[in-house]
Amino acid sequence: MIDIKLLADDPERVKASQVARGDDPALVDEVLDADARRRAALTEFEQLRARQKSLGKEVARAQGPDKERLLRETKAIASTVRELSASAEASISERDALLTAIGNVIIDGVPAGGEDDYVVRELVGTPRDFAAEGFAPKDHLEIAEGLKAIDMARGARVAGSRFYFLQGVGARLELGLLNAGMALAVERGFVPMITPTLVLPEVMRGAGFIDRHADEVYRLEADDLFLTGTSEVALAGYHGGEVIDFADGPKRYAGWSTCYRREAGSYGKDTRGIIRVHQFNKIEMFVYCDPADAESEHERLLDMEREMLAKIDVPYRVIDTAAGDLGQSAARKFDAEAWFPSQSRYRELTSTSNCTTFQARRLGTRMKGERGNEIVATLNGTLATTRFLVAILENHQQPDGSVVVPEALRPYVGLDVLIPAP
RNA sequence: GGAGGCGUCGCCUAGUCCGGUCUAUGGCGCCGCACUGCUAAUGCGGUUUGGGUUUAUCGCCCAUCGAGGGUUCAAAUCCCUCCGCCUCCGCCA
Numbered sequence: 001m002i003d004i005k006l007l008a009d010d011p012e013r014v015k016a017s018q019v020a021r022g023d024d025p026a027l028v029d030e031v032l033d034a035d036a037r038r039r040a041a042l043t044e045f046e047q048l049r050a051r052q053k054s055l056g057k058e059v060a061r062a063q064g065p066d067k068e069r070l071l072r073e074t075k076a077i078a079s080t081v082r083e084l085s086a087s088a089e090a091s092i093s094e095r096d097a098l099l100t101a102i103g104n105v106i107i108d109g110v111p112a113g114g115e116d117d118y119v120v121r122e123l124v125g126t127p128r129d130f131a132a133e134g135f136a137p138k139d140h141l142e143i144a145e146g147l148k149a150i151d152m153a154r155g156a157r158v159a160g161s162r163f164y165f166l167q168g169v170g171a172r173l174e175l176g177l178l179n180a181g182m183a184l185a186v187e188r189g190f191v192p193m194i195t196p197t198l199v200l201p202e203v204m205r206g207a208g209f210i211d212r213h214a215d216e217v218y219r220l221e222a223d224d225l226f227l228t229g230t231s232e233v234a235l236a237g238y239h240g241g242e243v244i245d246f247a248d249g250p251k252r253y254a255g256w257s258t259c260y261r262r263e264a265g266s267y268g269k270d271t272r273g274i275i276r277v278h279q280f281n282k283i284e285m286f287v288y289c290d291p292a293d294a295e296s297e298h299e300r301l302l303d304m305e306r307e308m309l310a311k312i313d314v315p316y317r318v319i320d321t322a323a324g325d326l327g328q329s330a331a332r333k334f335d336a337e338a339w340f341p342s343q344s345r346y347r348e349l350t351s352t353s354n355c356t357t358f359q360a361r362r363l364g365t366r367m368k369g370e371r372g373n374e375i376v377a378t379l380n381g382t383l384a385t386t387r388f389l390v391a392i393l394e395n396h397q398q399p400d401g402s403v404v405v406p407e408a409l410r411p412y413v414g415l416d417v418l419i420p421a422p
Numbered sequence: 423g424g425a426g427g428c429g430u431c432g433c434c435u436a437g438u439c440c441g442g443u444c445u446a447u448g449g450c451g452c453c454g455c456a457c458u459g460c461u462a463a464u465g466c467g468g469u470u471u472g473g474g475u476u477u478a479u480c481g482c483c484c485a486u487c488g489a490g491g492g493u494u495c496a497a498a499u500c501c502c503u504c505c506g507c508c509u510c511c512g513c514c515a
Contacts, residue, residue, distance in 0.1 A: 039473095039474070039475095042473075042474060042484080043474060043475075043483095043484095045484080046473090046474065046475095046483060046484040046485085047483080047484090049483090049484060049485090050482095050483055050484070052495080052496080053484090053496085055495075055496090056442065056495070056496045057442075057443080057496095059442070059495065059496075060442035060443075060496085061442085061443075070495085071495060072495090073495085074495040074496075075495045076495090077495085078494085078495055078496085200505095243432095373471080
């Protein structure tokens with residue numbers, strides 16, 4: 001949720017952000033109007049409520065006819081107090097409904113526009129020249145089938161489309177990758193966490209996954225719980241409602257979890273292999289910090305992602321995502337996209353978002369500041385995920401169908417080369 | 423799954439039976455001031471969080487006793503639902 005004070009103090013800035021996102025700038029004034037109605041309704045209620053309370057005290061003290069008279073008076077206003085209370089509450093809900101429709105205010109420098117309006121920040125490595133090597137690159141699934149590393153058909157039989165089994169060297173590669181990621185996180189001072197993957201509605205909402213992503217999320221109706229699509233949700237809820245002490249620096253966590261996504265809006269997209277699936281594993285970094293440190297923490301997360309991409313040794317680029325392609329909570333987002341030889345293009349492998357105070361405000365996560373308790377900033381970023389396997393398999397494939405394990409992963413995978421099964 | 427107990431403003435705690443001087447008691451901790459060569463001790467004052475009013479301060483007001491409903495002129499207190507923790511019983515990987 002955005003800070004209502006910012007709307008009042010600098011409405012033009014918020015409107016500019018809305019325009020850059022392709023959202024409606026008129027919302028800003030609608031929220032301000034709704035807030036004025038909220039204050040008016042609240043004041044009206046509070047004044048009569050104060051009257052009711054002071055009458056109540058007199059009632060307690062009074063005797064005889066005085067008491068009768070006071071009781072008549074206070075009984076007369078009771079129903080009005082109730083009505084005013086209800087309309088004050090309604091005015092708050094109306095304001096909040098409008099307020100939650102406004103996305104986080106983008107950071108200066110974020111490119112305006114939609115999905116295709118990103119700016120490439122850097123380009124690392126050079127795609128392999130398979131033609132020069134004399135063979136055509138296979139896609140990750142073809143390679144994986146040769147290695148008996150991924151079984152899509154049985155995945156579909158057991159759980160439906162977009163499910164799969166990782167088996168043999170595929171399972172070992174994933175475990176090795178995730179362990180390498182966790183080791184890096186620990187080395188850099190992140191607290192390793194294995195998080196709940198089912199959370200309460202309030203946590204799901206707090207993390208920002210109900211308002212705009214509702215149909216991408218699995219919900220267990222019988223228990224009113226949600227399956228999380230990332231450990232970001234549980235880690236965002238971890239310090240919900242708390243006042244954090246940053247004396248020892250930001251709180252940095254690395255959450256390991258299985259992730260579940262309905263992929264409702266992506267029928268027919270990336271149907272082959274494990275690029276887009278309903279269930280996968282991921283190590284997600286999550287940081288709570290002083291808002292003043294948020295941008296430097298964002299760079300730190302991006303550095304972590306670069307290190308991880310260096311470990312798997314694939315060509316990649318980093319893009320500064322355009323405003324319209326940001327999540328509701330993000331003020332800026334950097335994606336690292338790896339080269340997929342089978343598609344001859346870069347595809348997202350990691351994504352790191354600076355949510356500034358937007359997410360923490362809804363979650364009620366604060367810190368001791370100079371002016372009392374202040375809302376903290378939160379940031380998140382991918383460290384390693386199942387999709388990395390696609391990039392590893394395709395970029396390190398050999399003409400004979402084997403795949404060379406990137407050197408940095410070998411101690412974790414326990415293999416130097418993945419050899420096709422007989 | 424069943425039975426019972428508990429949940430109070432950082433921590434501990436009084437208050438709940440029997441609704442109204444609860445503007446929630448006291449202690450610990452913490453902050454400020456005084457006294458003192460320093461520390462300690464002592465004394466005095468302050469110390470939930472959000473919101474409204476206010477240029478701001480001071481102040482005043484509203485809400486907040488696990489959460490949400492209800493009863494009532496009035497709820498920490500009575501009723502209902504839910505959540506969490508503890509004890510016992512049952513079932514079970």
